[in-house]
Amino acid sequence: MQVNETLNEGLKRAYELILTAEELDAKVNEKLVEAQPEIEMKGFRKGKVPMPLLKKQFGQRVLGESMQEAIDGAMNEHFEKTGDRPALQPQVKMTNDDWKEGDDVTVEMSYEKLPEVPEIDASKVTLEKLVVKADDAAVDEALAQLAENAQDFKDRRKGSKAKDGDQIVIDFVGKVDGEAFEGGSAEDYPLVLGSGSFIPGFEEQLVGLKVEEEKAVEVSFPEEYGAEHLAGKAAVFDVTVKAVKEPVAAEIDDELAKKFGAEDLEALKGQIRERLEAEYAGASRQVLKRAMLDALDEQVSFDLPPSLVEAEAKQIAHQLYHEEHPDDHGHDHGEIAPTDEHNKLAERRVRLGLLLAEIGQKAEIEVTDQEMTQAIMMQARQYPGQERAFFDFVRQNAQMQQQLRAPIFEDKVIDHIAEGATVTEKEVSKDDLMKAVEALDEE
Known part of the structure; x- marks a missing residue:
């Protein structure tokens, strides 16, 4: 196959690959001869089908395969010979669009080669x-954060109003169009105000309530709510507050350490120091x-x-x-x-x-x-x-x-x-x- 350089500018390269009709025909014949022993055809014994008949029956398919293999082989040989490494997949296209069997095949290959990279010292x-x-200050700060994350809740003074961040214990019944719906009721449910665990607008309406107070919380389910029969629907939740509790950070002691999988406080400090x-x-x-x-x-x-x-x-x-x-x-x-x-x-x-x-x-x-x-x-x-x-x-x-x-x-x-x-x-x-x-x- 002939390979003619048509562009050499910076890292850009282009070549014309010419596969002659004779080369292509020889490659087709070679593939048919290789396959002949395994081919069976009505009227002929296995491996005895004449070449002219094989060429008529399988020539077109083998022609395409041979053309592709020849071009791929020429490209691989070119890269091995020149040492070029294309930056991206080379662009390959046939330039004689009016090609017919018996003509030479002309292909244009273009690419940008990777540059020679200088060595560094x-x-x-x-x-x-x-x-x-x-x-120690960093360890103590991390410990305090752990204690806050492991916070507990204790009852607020009687008559206290619930604040954002407090945990309230509630009973509630949810209704849509005046009818209670499945999964919309609970008793003694602990809810941290501001946690966003309920649908939007629910928790905000409970701020300021006291123990034993009741409230009808009016909300609407989001349009993209998981339960289709509730999505976008207006609902009313009858809520009764049974407890109002304030957050209390856990004590920084051996018990806290055990909550986080350490034997004691010193072991937890060691783990924190390593993590930091x-x-x-x-x-x-x-x-x-x-x-x-x-x-x-x-x-x-x-x-x-x-x-x-x-x-x-x-x-x-x-x-x-x-x-x-x-x-x-x-x-x-x-x-x-x-x-x-x-x-x-x-x-x-x-x-x-x-x-x-x-x-x-x-x-x-x-x-x-x-x-x-x-x-x-x-x-x-x-x-x-x-x-x-x-x-x-x-x-x-x-x-x-x-x-x-x-x-x-x-x-x-x-x-x-x-x-x-x-x-x-x-x-x-x-x-x-x-x-x-x-x-x-x-x-």
């Missing part, structure tokens, strides 16, 4: 790692990673495939649009044109993505099956009761697998670079660390 990357220790320092380490890593990427971005410069930059810029513009318009859940908003800022960010992301991929490949960094399984399981926890279905979905979806694999691979490459970089530790306060993290979003 990790030893020239200087980084500062922020270190935060979980002091793990959180600090994660935040510190974010800051370190950004600093490393900034340093790498300054150290390297190379041509970027325009198609990758354009696709990334469109993705950034689309994502930011939905962040700024959270109520717009559809994708019928038309094309969102990337700004210069989007294009600049896209160039950085593509450049760093190609650089990290190259470093990872040369260092033979891989994402293990165990790491993938762990990542899938962590994502599956977001779908309680459907973990197995989610797990199977990911296993059958290559794109989803890549979305989970990419950040794991990137983190392993970052760790690899950090091993060769000059990293100094600096102990800072929690507030200073949080300020450094917040600054990442502002850049």
Whole structure:
């Protein structure tokens, strides 16, 4: 097959592939000869069907297969010979639309090749790692929060009015059109005012009530309510208040510790300290990673495939649009044109993505099956009761697998670079660390 270069401009490449009629006919005959021993046809013994008859019967189908195989083979040979790696799937199209059997086949192949990525000297990357220790004040603050979350309720002074945040114990009967409906009644029901556990407007009408007071609470079920026979209907709940209780934080003692699975208070403090320092380490890593990427971005410069930059810029513009318009859940908003800022960010992301991929490949960094399984399981926890279905979905979806694999691979490459970089530790306060993290979003 003839291969003629028609474009060589920057990273853009285009070639004309010519498959002669003779080459194509020879490939068709080769495939028919290979298949002949297994073919049976009425009037002939197995494997004895004459070639002219085989060609008449199966020639057209084999012709298409042979044409595709020849073109695919020529493309693979081209990439092996040149070493080019296309940034995206090459565009391939037949240029002689009026082709008929007996003509040469002319195909145009075009693509943008991935650039040569320069090597970086990790030893020239200087980084500062922020270190935060979980002091007693931070542990005590976390303990107080746990105690608040584990709060109990005690009866308010007789005659007290219920406040937002109080727990009231009520009996109620719900009615629609004057008739009680199934599931709309309860006795001794504990309800925390302001929790939003009842339909909108219900809890607000109970604020200010006292023990033994009664109230007819008038509300309407939401239009999208789960029970269709109640959706959008006006209802009246006859409510009787039986108790009004105020929230009381749990005591910070061994009993509290046992509620959270620790042997005693000291053991709970130890767990809290470990959790806090793990959180600090994660935040510190974010800051370190950004600093490393900034340093790498300054150290390297190379041509970027325009198609990758354009696709990334469109993705950034689309994502930011939905962040700024959270109520717009559809994708019928038309094309969102990337700004210069989007294009600049896209160039950085593509450049760093190609650089990290190259470093990872040369260092033979891989994402293990165990790491993938762990990542899938962590994502599956977001779908309680459907973990197995989610797990199977990911296993059958290559794109989803890549979305989970990419950040794991990137983190392993970052760790690899950090091993060769000059990293100094600096102990800072929690507030200073949080300020450094917040600054990442502002850049």
